[in-house]
Amino acid sequence: MKKEFVVIGLGRFGGSIVNELIELDASVMAIDKSQERVDEFAQIATQAVAADTTDESSLRSLGIRNFEHVVVAIGENIQASILTTLILKELGVQMITVKAQNDYHEKVLRKIGADHVIHPERDMGRRIANRMVSNDILDYLELSDEYSIVEIRANEKLSGATLIDLDIRAKYGVNIVAIKREDHILVSPQAIEEIRLNDVLIVIGSDVDIHRFEKKVLH
Template identity: 85%
Template sequence: MKKEFVVIGLGRFGGSIVNELVKLNAEVMAIDIDPERVEDYAQIATQAVRADTTDESALRSLGIRNFEHVVIAIGENIQSSILTTLILKEIGVKNITVKAQNDYHEKVLRKIGADQVVHPERDMGIRIANNMVSNNILDYLELSDEYSIVEIKANEKLAGYTLIDLDIRAKYGVNIVAIKRSSQILVSPQAIEEIRLNDILIVIGSDIDIHRFEKKALH
């Protein structure tokens, strides 16, 4: 049975979510107040609807409470984003993810019951900055204010040693949770696993420990 989603707001962020969900074989109702945007997604989404999502009766008539997950990707209109979130919670939608414009917006969204709040522009900026600063860090995902998961390319300093030889957890406080090797992914690698040159290490830990590991073990 296909999963069912609603995406409200069909700008760049919301539109990319619709496209990706459709690629993943999900049922998607795409909603926007702009008729041109709705028309753009009429042939992409399962259903594309023009609606004012600050109107509770309009949302109820669409049967939104029956969907598994609603993504609110409304752009600059913070008031509409907040009102839409509030109405969806009152209707009884179980999972709501909302795009926040700033930290104040996020605080309000969390207080009124948003299940997940995302900052796509800020988060992408963090990832790009980390990728540019270090040649070893290939990708970066912030898990919280203090913890992250990163992809680090193994160099000559690590190649040829096993995980037990390197004792990375004890020395740096980070964990290697997986190793990407060509098309192979080793999940929870054993301590006797030998690291090879250009292996991609999936490392999780606090930002301080990750930077310490990257600085001392790879340079």
């Protein structure tokens, strides 16, 4: 069974989600108020519909509650985003992910029951900033306001040491959950695993601990 999603709002962000979900072999209903945007996705999405999602009857007629996950990617119209989310919640949609424009928008979305709230521009800014600041950080993904997962390239300081030698969890409060090595990934590596130069360490922890680990060990 294909997973079934709805994406509401077919701007740059919503459109990219539709494309990626289709690439991942999911079933996607794409919705936008603009018929022109809907026409763009008619040959891409499983189904593309022009509808006003602030109208409860429109959403009901589309059988929206039958989809397991709805993404509200409405762009500049915060009022439409909030009202759409509220209607989806009242209709009993299982999982609702919403794009927030700012912190105030996020607070309101969480108050009315959005399951996940994302700030794509802010989050991308943080990823880019972290990569710019350190040559060793290859990628950065925020898990919450305080916790992240990062990809860190092993340098000469780490090369040749085992995980038990480094005792990273006890010293820095972070965990190495996987190691990318050439063309394969070691998931939950053993304590005796020896780190090699240019291994990519997948590290998870609080932002404070990750920065402390990077400062002490990588510089």
